[in-house]
Structure formats: structure tokens, C-alpha cells
Amino acid sequence: xxxxxxxxxxxxxxxxxxxxxxxxxxxxxxxxxxxxxxxxxxxxxxxxxxxxxxxxxxxxxxxxxxxxxxxxxxxxxxxxxxxxxxxxxxxxxxxxxxxxxxxxxxxxxx
Amino acid sequence: xxxxxxxxxxxxxxxxxxxxxxxxxxxxxxxxxxxxxxxxxxxxxxxxxxxxxxxxxxxxxxxxxxxxxxxxxxxxxxxxxxxxxxxxxxxxxxxxxxxxxxxxxxxxxxxxxxxxxxx
Numbered sequence: 001x002x003x004x005x006x007x008x009x010x011x012x013x014x015x016x017x018x019x020x021x022x023x024x025x026x027x028x029x030x031x032x033x034x035x036x037x038x039x040x041x042x043x044x045x046x047x048x049x050x051x052x053x054x055x056x057x058x059x060x061x062x063x064x065x066x067x068x069x070x071x072x073x074x075x076x077x078x079x080x081x082x083x084x085x086x087x088x089x090x091x092x093x094x095x096x097x098x099x100x101x102x103x104x105x106x107x108x109x110x
Numbered sequence: 111x112x113x114x115x116x117x118x119x120x121x122x123x124x125x126x127x128x129x130x131x132x133x134x135x136x137x138x139x140x141x142x143x144x145x146x147x148x149x150x151x152x153x154x155x156x157x158x159x160x161x162x163x164x165x166x167x168x169x170x171x172x173x174x175x176x177x178x179x180x181x182x183x184x185x186x187x188x189x190x191x192x193x194x195x196x197x198x199x200x201x202x203x204x205x206x207x208x209x210x211x212x213x214x215x216x217x218x219x220x221x222x223x224x225x226x227x228x229x
Binding site: 034036044047048057093098102103 | 148158169210213222
């Protein structure tokens with residue numbers, strides 16, 4: 001099973017919004033609402049930010065939102081803050097009863 | 111507060127078995143949820159190694175299935191990973207984490223431990 005496709009890097013200005021895409025296939029993202037997003041600051045463990053496409057754990061700011069259209073899921077971060085600078089990974093359940101991750105996206109806050 | 115802490119050797123020789131333990135506090139692993147291992151080679155992305163449920167249901171990454179064993183020790187509230195016949199390609203930071211289902215999401219993570227495979 002191939003990894004989900006994410007842009008290697010994105011950037012956005014302080015206070016603005018940025019969207020990170022995660023493209024899969026009809027065998028994973030397109031067929032299941034089992035997409036999660038993780039934030040990983042440099043040298044730290046990943047942190048769950050979004051699960052089941054758009055649900056936020058209690059510790060996540062409402063500046064983070066998730067959505068899905070067809071085979072592509074998206075994570076949008078509004079009101080960018082310096083602390084948002086990190087790597088972001090998406091994951092999806094697949095029709096082979098496995099879990100796959102995206103290659104990761106480095107977010108730079110300008 | 112749920113906390114997880116990995117422990118084990120940081121250096122393993124090629125062809126030997128990698129063994130790690132994850133100690134859990136703040137939650138009884140035998141009561142609910144899944145308990146899994148995820149790894150990250152240096153400078154690369156995440157890869158799920160496998161997960162085991164509180165009642166013994168197991169999911170392994172198909173690419174690693176022939177070499178992986180994950181088990182629970184409810185008496186010590188910890189779970190373990192064994193990966194046999196390791197090569198340099200198994201060098202990675204290994205994270206333990208709590209899963210809300212058999213595959214995802216993982217809501218609580220350990221800090222990770224680097225395991226290097228080298229002679």
C-alpha cells in the first residue's frame with residue numbers, strides 16, 4: 001500500500017490561514033471517514049490534532065479543522081501562530097485493513 | 111493523565127531481535143483501547159508497526175508481520191514489542207501509543223526511543 005501524498009512543505013504568514021492536503025485513493029481516504037492528522041514539532045512525539053476527518057480532541061484549538069472531498073483530505077489552520085510551525089502527518093484506514101500515513105508536510109510560519 | 115514511556119536497548123546488532131517495553135500510567139491497559147507501536151526512521155515519516163487490543167486482538171503491518179510480536183502484560187500495566195532479524199532499515203525512533211481503535215487514531219504517545227541497528 002503506497003503512502004498518502006502530502007506536499008513536502010507549505011508556508012503561511014502569522015495570523016493567516018493555511019491548508020495542507022492529503023491525497024489517497026478510493027481504497028483509503030475516498031472510502032472511509034477514518035482520516036487523522038498529527039502535529040510533530042522538531043524533536044517531539046506526534047500529537048493527535050484531528051480524527052475521523054473533522055473531529056478535534058479536547059486539547060486542540062478550534063483554529064484547526066479537517067475536511068474531505070473525494071480522495072483528498074485537508075487540514076486547515078487559521079490564525080497562524082509561531083507555535084504551529086511543525087511537521088504534519090495524515091493517516092487513513094485502508095480497504096486492506098491496514099493504516100497508512102502520508103509522507104509529512106513541513107509548515108513554516110512566516 | 112495517561113502517560114506512556116518506552117524503554118529498551120538503544121543499539122541492536124543486525125540479525126538480532128529488537129525488544130522494547132512501554133510502561134503505561136494513568137490508565138489500565140486491560141480495561142479498554144488498543145496499544146500500539148509506530149516507528150520513524152531518522153528524517154523520514156511515520157510507519158505503524160502494529161497494535162494489540164485490551165482483549166488480545168492484534169493488527170500488524172503486513173510488511174513486518176513475519177517478524178513482529180506485540181504483547182500485553184496487564185499485571186505490570188505495560189506492553190512490549192519484539193522485532194526479529196533486524197537490519198539497518200529497522201533503525202528508527204520507536205513510539206508507543208494508545209489507539210482508540212484497531213488502527214487509529216492514536217491519542218496518547220510516548221516520547222519515543224531511538225533504536226540503532228549496527229554491528
